[in-house]
Amino acid sequence: MRLMIVGALEGQLSQATALAMKGGAKVSHAPSVDIAMAALRAGRGADLLLVDVMSDIAGLIAALEAERFHVPVVACGTETNAAAAVNAIRAGAKEYIPLPPDAELIAAVIAAVARDSTDFLYRDPAMARVVKLADQVAGSDASVLITGESGTGKEVMARYMHSRSRRASGPFISINCAAIPEALLESELFGHEKGAFTGAVARRLGKFEEATGGTLLLDEISEMDVRLQAKLLRAIQERQIDRVGGIRPVKVDIRILATSNRNLAEAVREGSFREDLLFRLNVVNLKLPPLRERPADIAALSDHFVEKYARANGLGERSLSAEARSELQRAPWRGNVRELENTLHRAVLLASGSEIGPDAIAMPDGTGLSEVVRTATLAETAAQTAADVARSLVGRTVADVERNLILDTLDHVLGNRTHAANILGISIRTLRNKLNQYADEGLAIPAPGEQRSVA
Incomplete structure (x- = not known):
């Protein structure tokens, strides 16, 4: 985790900073908002900004939004009046911490953002085979394509590989190709020079340069426009990029990982994805099986999420009943691990006692777990009957x-x-x-x- 402290905090955060560094966080300091923005544009990114409440927080957040930097802001300061906290939150800060604080309080806030665990939970043999392959190739610089349905844990796998690579001490930079408009994605990836287009108020380094020395994850790469794919292919082949509006190429030293929930071979046939780019990315393919094909993982993850959210909400110990555990393993889980986690978070909050039964587990639309399992079972039976008829x-x-x-x-x-x-x-x-x-x-x-x- 990369922590940037913005403003003059008069040493109040020294202990918390030391704790953050001891926990593996990389800490930098910017005396002002302008210097912080310059550091971000220069590729010295951050996962959390800890900002003096006397700084121009509203201006900082407006600048972050205008230049499309997605970094959470936590305000802190020695002001004792409530107005400081209210103004900081109204300006867009995620949290306000009064100073001098209990050092553990700040450490907890930092840890909440820094908890970027590269270890993940799996028990099923189907997932173990994928992890074994990931371990085999993690130490290389080969490009890896991670595929699987939405919610199966593709980004978690990418972080796992980075943590076990020779680049583990370098940055891990992720960009979601589906979440950024086509007209802006080129600038996000390759950066731009001042004046390259309307709104380019200063030079900004892109994700390629920010990830130098580390790993760049191109999340949902199948959504990238085919014209930009040509420039991406050249960047991967030549290990150099051209900033938008730039006059000379820039060398980069990165390892590329990419994810997709689509069949890219089919996308190639449709003409929406370049075949040569697929060859470059798909040196190794890690295909994550859907959760419904990993029953042992459903059991392990269910216990983990129940414990996690019971503790996070201060609800004491919670456990799943045998019936609930059985039905969780029979549910279809179209949203995979993400859906399972959200469902069990809700179940922890709705359970009336220490044991969580099927009646406390409901889907987002209110459908009970038992009903979902019955419907899935009937559909599976009907499909099997149809298959039997066809064979006859x-x-x-x-x-x-x-x-x-x-x-x-x-x-x-x-x-x-x-x-x-x-x-x-x-x-x-x-x-x-x-x-x-x-x-x-x-x-x-x-x-x-x-x-x-x-x-």
């Missing part, structure tokens, strides 16, 4: 299948031709022609109000 038709001609379908439908409606034609989706004339054909072949055709006799 193998080896038979289309004419045979059609004849049986028509005659069985006619039996079902007691020989009513009009009703049968409507069910079958054919005209009454077509049905009569088919029945005449079957009669000529010697088959018994039920009259209206009758069924075929079964020998």
Whole structure:
């Protein structure tokens, strides 16, 4: 975690700063808002800004938004009046800490942002195989493509690989290609020179330069415009980039990781993704299985999230009942780990006792866990039945299948031709022609109000 202290804090944060550094945080200092913004533009990024309340917090937050820096701001100061805290929060600060503080209070705030754990929880053999492959390639500089459904933990895997690489002491920089408008993404990635376009008030280094010496994660790269993909390909091949409005290339030293929840081979066939870029990124592919295919992980993660949110909300010890645990493992989890975490956070808050049963577990739309499991089970049964029916038709001609379908439908409606034609989706004339054909072949055709006799 990178912590930047902004303003003159008169040594009040020295102990908390030492704790942050001891915990692995990298701490820098900017005496003023202008110097802080200059540091951010120069690629000396931060994960948290700890700002003197007497600084221009409103101006700082406005500047961060105008230049698209997404960094949380926590205000602190020696002012004892409530107005300082109110003004800081109104200006957009996430929190206000009075000084001199209990050093542990500031350390806790820093730790909350710094808790960027690169370890993740898994127990299932399917996930263990992916982690084993990740460990094998983590130490190299090879590009890695991490694929899987939304919520399976692709960014967590990327951070895990960075922490086990030779670049672990360098920065880990992530950019979500789907969250930034196409017109701005080039500047975000490669930076720009002052005056390169309207709003470019100063030179700004992009994510490539900010990640130099470390790892750059291109999250949801499948959403990048195909024209920008060409510039990205050159940057990866040449290890140099061109800032928007720049006059000379800039060397970069980074390792590229990328994620996608789409099938990029299919995107190549559709023309929305460059094949040569896919080859460059996909030196190694880590495909994360969906949570519903990792039952052992569901159990382990469920216990972890219950403990985490019970502690975070000061609710004492909570545990899952055996029935709840069983139904959690049978649920489909379309949103994967992210959905499971949100569901159990809600369950911890709604549970009436220390044990969480299925009745306390509900989906965002209010549907109970048991109902979701029943629906999923019925759908799975129907799909299996359909598959069994399809297999039973193998080896038979289309004419045979059609004849049986028509005659069985006619039996079902007691020989009513009009009703049968409507069910079958054919005209009454077509049905009569088919029945005449079957009669000529010697088959018994039920009259209206009758069924075929079964020998």
